[in-house]
Amino acid sequence: MAKLQKSIEKRNALVKATINLVNNNGFHATPMSKIAKMANVSPATIYLYFDNKQDLVNKVYIEVKAAYTAYAFKNYSNDIPVAKGFEIIWKRIADFKLKEVEEAMFLAQCDNTPIIDEASRQEGLKHLQPLLDLWEKGKKEGIIKPLSPYLLYAYSINPLSFLMVMQQRGVFQLNQDHLEDAYQAAWNSIKK
Amino acid sequence: MAKLQKSIEKRNALVKATINLVNNNGFHATPMSKIAKMANVSPATIYLYFDNKQDLVNKVYIEVKAAYTAYAFKNYSNDIPVAKGFEIIWKRIADFKLKEVEEAMFLAQCDNTPIIDEASRQEGLKHLQPLLDLWEKGKKEGIIKPLSPYLLYAYSINPLSFLMVMQQRGVFQLNQDHLEDAYQAAWNSIKK
Amino acid sequence: MAKLQKSIEKRNALVKATINLVNNNGFHATPMSKIAKMANVSPATIYLYFDNKQDLVNKVYIEVKAAYTAYAFKNYSNDIPVAKGFEIIWKRIADFKLKEVEEAMFLAQCDNTPIIDEASRQEGLKHLQPLLDLWEKGKKEGIIKPLSPYLLYAYSINPLSFLMVMQQRGVFQLNQDHLEDAYQAAWNSIKK
Amino acid sequence: MAKLQKSIEKRNALVKATINLVNNNGFHATPMSKIAKMANVSPATIYLYFDNKQDLVNKVYIEVKAAYTAYAFKNYSNDIPVAKGFEIIWKRIADFKLKEVEEAMFLAQCDNTPIIDEASRQEGLKHLQPLLDLWEKGKKEGIIKPLSPYLLYAYSINPLSFLMVMQQRGVFQLNQDHLEDAYQAAWNSIKK
DNA sequence: TATGAATGAGCTTTCATTCAT
């Protein structure tokens, strides 16, 4: 006999609304009631899907982070040579940050703010492993500078976040030429 | 001016408390009453120095941003050659981010979050002009890549913010060697 | 009657759960959802058996009160002489309060609280008639003091409630000696 | 310079409102907003005087219990002979239960309900010590039956609670004759 | 200038009840 299922659409709507509202207003100015309204559900319904506001934002964070890395590694497999592999990943990341702006902005806010649980932050970090492995391989092959992955990330990946935020604020427009320049800068800063 | 009669110590204590609490708890979990308590004043006293919570955080932002740039340009004057000038500025910025952690963390949070007024953001931006001028000169002299200052900033300065946050979270320790590596990476990514 | 189709086991489970939860947490901290969970049914199912929360607690009260008096008068019939009859009833009541602790505690809470409808309270009172009749007969025969039944109840029966509550709270242990003392005290306070 | 003081009148009004509303509607149907309204303060003001709803009801309980025992022992001192001393205390208690009906009803509800913290219950119990001491003395002098104080209380004091509740419900009227009867019953049930 | 008390508005969360199956 067919029982009612908790609707995945409602959950998705809640996640989307959370991202949108936190992006535009910040966590502190995003009441549960607004999230509910934007997702077209009752405030009480949120609590069928999430334990509380903290749990909601934690879970949204983890899921967006997972989507981000899934996107990044879509066309990559670990048998691709280091240089080419990095290019593939970098360009997918750039793509994500420029096309999935909502998700990317949300991550930028969470990553620079104490609104996410430490545990959830760790959880989100896990998915980045393939890139770390790539760098490790590159170091062994003498292609990548023998630096801490934090330095590599800071110089090759993180600048994209800054550029995305600037783009989003309308003060800077990233076109295809820029992107190629940015990629070259990224690669130069980590290649041996 | 009436302002002068007010105690500068109290104002400073309020600014400091705001930075500290927003850093540790986030804007959303930093009530005025806590700020007051940490600054050892009454909540009502805050309103003698600031119009409201938004005004408080705006002003703190602008002031911290000003302190940041003042620090950055301390040993710089625009008659210093481009390469040396950039090194001086970059290292002062690195110094600031690693020594004045509280202030730097506060800026990182504000810069990735909609808690600051657009107007205040603009105001904070003004003080960066000397660096932009340096880059402009460098481009004319063919020393700096002819890229948008946003790209130059993204690749040469912004990585420091990421590293600082990681350092603050305890997952990464920046030592003098790292710093030289980082500087080289920064310079390589913008020099022609 | 439609009622007959419904499962008596479910209804019983609901009644039992209500008693247990109200005893342990109080009416104010006993949500319908908890009752449902403890009875292993859906919240919606409660409404097949009871109109609403008030109706539920009312009916539980009446039924427990009925069970209490049925227990009290089990071995009594109105042809038994007054003194012996009172002893029989009193000892059954004592038995009930010490063995059927859950039910007895529930009554004690309801009887000192405005959670029960006036109508239901009246309804619950009806079943006590045989004791009132016994006392009436005893007064006529000059065996029982010519006092209001409320006074008789207050001094001969009600103390058991207090002792049960204390026993339940673990501060006092009622043994067989105590019980005989208590019975003597009860009888002394109403016999002429 | 005169600072504003937390007004004792407001606190008193809150206590009084709590007693009144819990008596009439029960704890579960007494929202903080109603208490605030009846005390003519804002809901937020309650939290200046009490930590939360539980703390409010705990403190009201303790204070009412203290008032009750203060009233009970007003005219008593421990050099008064046992029999007379008991009469004095008993009659003061009766007085309290019949004149300070609000307070007495509140205690009756709290004492038969899990709305009060165990700690607060213990705290409230302390004040009854003089009566326990009196009974102890009476037992040594062979005037009082050698029974547990719980039994003594159950038979001599607790019946008054029942009578008060009945009186309050309007089903029974306690007059001076009744009271003397009740006192005799009380004394008979504990005197040797 | 400075304060602690006070508050209205609004927050997160819960809950009795209903709905769709």
Place this chain on the structure above:
DNA sequence: CATGAATGAAAGCTCATTCAT
């Protein structure tokens, strides 16, 4: 008959701000 999902209304509580001194 039975259910789990869903919800509007309201609960307890917090907080930015104001008031009286």
